[in-house]
Amino acid sequence: MNKILIGAIGAVALGLSAPASAADLAARPYTKAPAPMIATIYDWSGFYIGINGGGGSSRKCWDFVAPTVGTLFAxxxxxxxxxxxxxxxGYRWQSANxxxxxxxxxxxxxxxGDNIGTTTALRNRSKIDAFxxxxxxxxxxxxxxxFYVKGGGAVVGDSYRGYTVATGLEFDRASETRWGGVVGAGLEFGxxxxxxxxxxxxxLFLGNRTxxxxxxxxxxxxGAFTRSERIRQDVDIGLVRVNYRWGGPIIAKY
Incomplete structure (x- = not known):
């Protein structure tokens, strides 16, 4: 009898404790799957417009051309x-890199700039007004x-003046539009x-002209003819540039 009573009490206790144990188990939290990483690729394609500024130096060497015989004197x-x-x-298009x-x-x-002519004894002055x-x-x-390299055609507007050294007054003048070639390189950051x-x-390679x-x-x-000078020149230019581009926005790649 006692064994039966003890067994019954144990069964009831087990039945009562089972729901309580299940209730004590914490619910598993919901975890959202991580979003895929996005790698952005800067696309240089499209039209662009910009401004630039900087400085330059033009090396000019003059040779006096003797009348009639055409002999050159430095x-x-x-x-x-x-x-x-x-x-x-400009316009750029990109293929891979x-x-x-x-x-x-x-x-x-x-x-x-200027120098005193070794042959004419005039102060020879030159100026590039535009290119x-x-x-x-x-x-x-x-x-x-x-990073890019570039090449093509160049044009400059040159003006020249001759001054009498003793008085500092202008003696003669000339001007020209000169064509040549250009090579260059640049580094740009978006x-x-x-x-x-x-x-x-x-x-700029501008050669020589008489x-x-x-x-x-x-x-x-x-207004009367005074002299002929063969003038050769090259130009070196350094620039800082800012561009705005439309078309070809940043591409998001998964």
Missing amino acids: DGCHNAVGGTVGGQV WVFGLEGQGNWADFS GLITGQVGYAWNNVL FAPNWSVGIEYDH IAFAGSGNAAAL
């Missing part, structure tokens, strides 16, 4: 240096960093989806 060299500001517009482009650029400039570049580009991009900033170096001068200022015969 008339000295100088560096015409100064600042420049301008703008550029390679970037290709076309660009037109126009700048105002004030590259000036333009039409170039193609090939570059390689590391996401939002682009700091926003459509904005980039960069630095660029350009070298320029006819005419009397002005202090000359005895204004």
